[in-house]
Structures are given as C-alpha cells and as structure tokens.
Amino acid sequence: MSGHEHSHGAPAAPTPDAGSSTARLLFTLAFFGSLGGGILAYTYQQTLTPIRKFAGEKVEAAVKEVLGGPATIDTLFLVGDKLSQELPAGADVLEATKLFIGFNEAGERIGVAVEEWTPGFAAEVRLMVGFNPTTGALTGFKVLAQTETPGLGDKIAKDTSFASRFMGKIVNPLKGTKNPTTDPSTVQTLTGATISSKAVIKVINKAVETWKPRLEAYEKGGGK
Amino acid sequence: MTAIGVEIAVDAPEPIVPGAPSPQPLWLDFWRGIADDNPVMIQMLGLCPTMAISNQLSNGLGMGAATLFVLVCSSLLISSLRKVIPNEVRLATYILIIATFVTISDLVMQAYFPLLSRTLGAFVPLIVVNCIILGRAEAFAGKVGVRRAVADAFGQGFGFMVALLIMCIVREVIGSGTFLGFQLFGPHYEPWVFMIMPPGGFLTMGLMFLTMGWWGERKKAKLAEVAK
Numbered sequence: 001m002s003g004h005e006h007s008h009g010a011p012a013a014p015t016p017d018a019g020s021s022t023a024r025l026l027f028t029l030a031f032f033g034s035l036g037g038g039i040l041a042y043t044y045q046q047t048l049t050p051i052r053k054f055a056g057e058k059v060e061a062a063v064k065e066v067l068g069g070p071a072t073i074d075t076l077f078l079v080g081d082k083l084s085q086e087l088p089a090g091a092d093v094l095e096a097t098k099l100f101i102g103f104n105e106a107g108e109r110i111g112v113a114v115e116e117w118t119p120g121f122a123a124e125v126r127l128m129v130g131f132n133p134t135t136g137a138l139t140g141f142k143v144l145a146q147t148e149t150p151g152l153g154d155k156i157a158k159d160t161s162f163a164s165r166f167m168g169k170i171v172n173p174l175k176g177t178k179n180p181t182t183d184p185s186t187v188q189t190l191t192g193a194t195i196s197s198k199a200v201i202k203v204i205n206k207a208v209e210t211w212k213p214r215l216e217a218y219e220k221g222g223g224k
Numbered sequence: 225m226t227a228i229g230v231e232i233a234v235d236a237p238e239p240i241v242p243g244a245p246s247p248q249p250l251w252l253d254f255w256r257g258i259a260d261d262n263p264v265m266i267q268m269l270g271l272c273p274t275m276a277i278s279n280q281l282s283n284g285l286g287m288g289a290a291t292l293f294v295l296v297c298s299s300l301l302i303s304s305l306r307k308v309i310p311n312e313v314r315l316a317t318y319i320l321i322i323a324t325f326v327t328i329s330d331l332v333m334q335a336y337f338p339l340l341s342r343t344l345g346a347f348v349p350l351i352v353v354n355c356i357i358l359g360r361a362e363a364f365a366g367k368v369g370v371r372r373a374v375a376d377a378f379g380q381g382f383g384f385m386v387a388l389l390i391m392c393i394v395r396e397v398i399g400s401g402t403f404l405g406f407q408l409f410g411p412h413y414e415p416w417v418f419m420i421m422p423p424g425g426f427l428t429m430g431l432m433f434l435t436m437g438w439w440g441e442r443k444k445a446k447l448a449e450v451a452k
Contacts, residue, residue: 020310028310032317036324043328047335054338150279150399151417 055094058144059128063100063113066130066140070102070110076218083218099211102130111139112215116207120199123147125156127200129207133215136171141204146196153196162190162197166204173205244367250375257379264387265436269355273347274388275429279420281404284392286340288385290333290348294325295357295381296374299365303373306366318361319352326351356384387432394428395419 063073076083078097087096100113112133117126125146130139143157155162165187166174176189176198189197248256263269270291277283298321302309309317330348333341341348351357360380365373396402399419401409418424 020312025310025313028308028313029316029320032320036320039324040327040331043331047331050335051331051338054335058338150420151415 052094059115062128062142062144063102063130065142066113066128067100067102067111068130068139071105072103074101074103075099076101078214081214082221083214099215109134112211114207114211115144116203116210117145118199118202118206120146121148121153121193121195125196125199125203127203127207129204131171131204131208133212136208136212138166138169138171138174138204141166141200143200148193148196152190153193155190155193156196156200159190166200171204171208173209174201176201245364250371253372253375254379257376257381257383258386259383261380262383262387262436263356263359263380264384265432267356267359269359270384271429273350273354274384274391275422275425277344277347278388278391278425278428279395279399280343281389281392281396282340283343284385284388286333286337286344287347288381288388290326290329290344291351291354291356291384292378292381293329294322294351295360295384296377297325298322298357299360299373299377300370302361302365303368303370309366314366315358315362318358318366322357322361323352356380390432391425391428395424399424 060073064070067073076085076099077087077091078084078099079088083099087093098115102110102113104110110132111130113128113130115126115128117124119125123146125148126144128142128144130141131137132139141163146154146157148154148156168184169187170184172185175183175186176194177183177186178189178191178194180188187197187201189201257263261267264271264274273287273291277287298318301321302318326349329351330341333344333348360377364376368376393403396404397408398416399421401407401413401415416424419428
C-alpha cells in the first residue's frame with residue numbers, strides 16, 4: 001500500500017541530495033587531484049636539493065670511513081660492465097654505480113670503496129666495502145642498510161668490536177668461523193647471529209670478486 | 225536529550241547535518257581525543273603504526289608530529305570545503321586531500337630529518353590509510369564547522385601522540401636502556417631486547433590497554449557510587 005500513497009508528496013523526494021551530476025563529480029575529483037598534484041610538484045622541487053645533498057653526503061661519509069680518511073677521492077662510474085671516468089650524458093650521478101678510489105696525502109692509492117649487497121637473515125644487507133686492490137686487504141666496511149633482528153643480527157651494524165674483527169683481513173676469499181681465530185682470511189662470526197655475520201662476509205667477498213677484475217681491466221685499458 | 229535551543233547556543237550558524245556529532249564546547253572537542261575517546265587506547269585505531277614504530281622515542285615523536293600535521297590540515301580543509309564536496313565522491317576527495325598532506329610531510333621529513341625518515345620507512349607514506357585520519361574526516365570534519373573540526377583534530381592528534389609516547393618510552397627504556405638515545409643505566413645493563421621486538425610491542429600494548437580498562441572501570445564504579 002505504501003507504494004501508491006507517495007503520489008501526493010513532492011515527486012523528487014526519494015533521490016538523495018537530488019543526485020549531483022556526473023560532470024560535477026568529475027570536476028570535483030579533477031580539481032582536487034590537480035590541486036594536490038600542483039602542491040606536491042612544488043614541495044618536491046623545494047625538497048629535492050636537501051634530499052639529494054643528504055644522499056650524497058651519506059655516501060661520501062661512508063667512503064671516508066671505510067678507507068680510513070683518505071686525503072682525496074676519485075670516482076669512477078660503471079658504464080655497461082666497464083669503469084669509466086665519465087657518466088653518459090643524462091645519467092644521474094646519485095643513481096649510478098660507482099667505485100671510489102682513495103689517495104693519501106702523498107698521492108698513493110690506499111684503497112677502493114664500493115657498495116654491494118646480499119640477502120641477509122631478514123632483508124638485504126647493504127655495505128660500503130673498502131679494500132686494497134693490490135693486497136686484497138680489507139680497510140673497513142660500513143653497513144648502509146640492514147633490517148636484521150634487533151639485539152642479535154643488527155650487531156653487524158651496531159657492535160664496533162664486530163667491525164674491528166675484519167680490519168686488515170685478507171680477502172681471498174674471506175671465511176667465517178664460530179671460534180676466535182688468528183687466520184688472516186677467517187673472521188669470527190657473532191654468537192646468535194651467524195647468518196647475519198655470514199651475510200657481511202658474503203658481501204665483502206662479492207665486492208672484491210666483482211670489483212677487483214673491473215678495476216684491473218680499467219687500469220689495463222689505459223685508464224688513469 | 226539535547227534541546228534544539230542548546231544546540232543553537234553552542235554553534236549558532238551551523239545547520240545540523242544528519243549524523244553530525246552532538247554540539248559540545250570546543251575544549252571538550254579537544255580533550256575528548258586525548259582522554260575519553262583516545263584514538264589508540266579507546267577507539268583502537270592506528271594500532272599498526274603504533275606497534276611497528278614504537279621501539280624508539282624519536283620515532284614516536286616523528287610519527288606523532290607527522291600524523292598531527294596531516295590530521296589538522298586535512299580536517300581544516302575538509303571542514304571548510306564540506307559544502308562544496310558532493311556526497312557521492314566525498315571519500316575519494318578526502319583521500320586525495322589526505323594523500324597530498326601525507327606526501328608533503330614525507331618529503332619534508334626526507335629533506336630535513338633524513339635519519340628519522342629512514343627509520344620510519346614506509347610508515348610515513350602509510351599515514352594515508354591510517355583509520356584515525358579518514359575516520360575523523362568522515363565522522364567529524366565533514367559534518368561540523370571549521371573551529372570544531374580543528375579542535376577535534378588537535379585532540380585526536382595529540383591523543384595518538386600520547387599513546388605512541390607511552391609505548392615508545394616503555395619499550396626504549398627497557399629494551400635498549402636508553403631515553404631518546406641517551407644511555408640510562410650505564411654499561412653493565414643488559415637491555416631486554418625482547419621489548420624492542422614485535423612480541424614486546426604486543427606485551428606493552430596489552431598492558432597499556434589493561435591499565436586503561438582498569439582505570440575506566442574504576443571511574444565508572446566511582447560514578448555509580450555517587451549516583452547512589
């Protein structure tokens with residue numbers, strides 16, 4: 001019975017809000033979308049310089065740390081699978097894969113630093129690895145990114161005594177052991193964090209194995 | 225329960241929108257978010273970021289500040305534009321507005337607080353889908369005047385921050401033995417690492433809810449006694 005009795009009321013009653021037109025809906029969304037887009041474009045431009053500056057500084061600080069404070073640093077870029085002093089036009093310096101060469105005050109090469117990574121216990125373990133390409137000796141490493149277990153695996157980044165176990169070790173390649181060792185190519189792993197420790201060793205081996213031949217090829221090719 | 229006369233007296237030019245929150249003095253709109261209607265402890269919203277980032281006090285401060293910024297700005301904009309936004313696309317519009325402010329705060333954090341931004345990681349961009357913010361937009365800011373919406377946003381924002389800080393302080397002090405990164409107990413304290421891992425988060429959160437529940441029950445009992 002209710003269906004018929006409505007006829008006496010205003011005919012447009014049941015449609016909610018008289019229904020906004022499709023054009024108005026589209027316009028509203030387009031308006032807020034472009035307004036947001038415009039504001040974000042501006043914010044992005046304003047924050048780009050400090051963001052890039054920080055990213056560059058972070059890498060530079062890591063390079064200096066793993067090379068023990070070089071006087072000057074040269075940068076080589078990986079183009080294809082060859083090292084080159086120059087980046088192809090249009091490539092982003094921050095995005096490029098780089099090799100840093102550190103020199104002391106006398107101009108002698110003290111080592112090279114590269115970024116490498118491997119899957120760890122949780123996610124990727126990313127390191128800056130410094131080594132002497134002539135002797136294969138490690139000059140240091142710094143953890144750039146890791147999400148290992150707090151209190152156990154994250155000691156690879158937080159425990160300075162762990163990093164000091166690597167100092168001067170010869171990479172040919174490096175091995176891990178659970179016991180204290182004096183072997184020049186073996187490092188004692190962290191108790192309770194064997195996988196994280198081995199990830200660090202793996203990254204270091206990978207860095208030396210990948211980058212030493214590249215550097216040698218570059219020097220043979222008459223670069224420098 | 226509330227007479228029309230009272231409603232008009234409080235927020236005079238506001239026509240009453242269906243489903244709008246009942247009129248209240250401004251300070252109560254603010255205070256409700258911190259105490260009686262706390263987003264984390266009472267409404268149980270925003271628990272994911274609360275769990276995930278509360279192992280360090282600096283994280284809590286950063287996350288709380290970012291959420292407060294987004295909440296206040298989006299509430300302000302949504303409330304002032306509530307008559308322009310068509311009902312059918314209101315949620316989409318709210319999300320656009322919220323996402324804009326979240327991205328602003330993410331970029332600003334990356335630029336000026338890079339270390340904090342790194343530790344918070346994905347959780348700053350994820351403020352977009354934080355129920356607290358969309359919840360306030362839909363339940364409050366989209367239905368009331370600007371002053372009330374902003375007061376409410378500040379209340380909910382600070383309420384979220386208070387809950388975060390409680391979790392952060394408990395977890396950082398016990399789990400790392402530090403307060404804002406400063407060593408508290410000297411070198412011989414072995415931190416109870418459990419507390420900065422996820423299980424410690426669940427434990428802390430449970431204890432916080434337990435305390436709040438006990439406190440609420442006690443308040444209720446007292447009121448009942450007075451009523452007798």
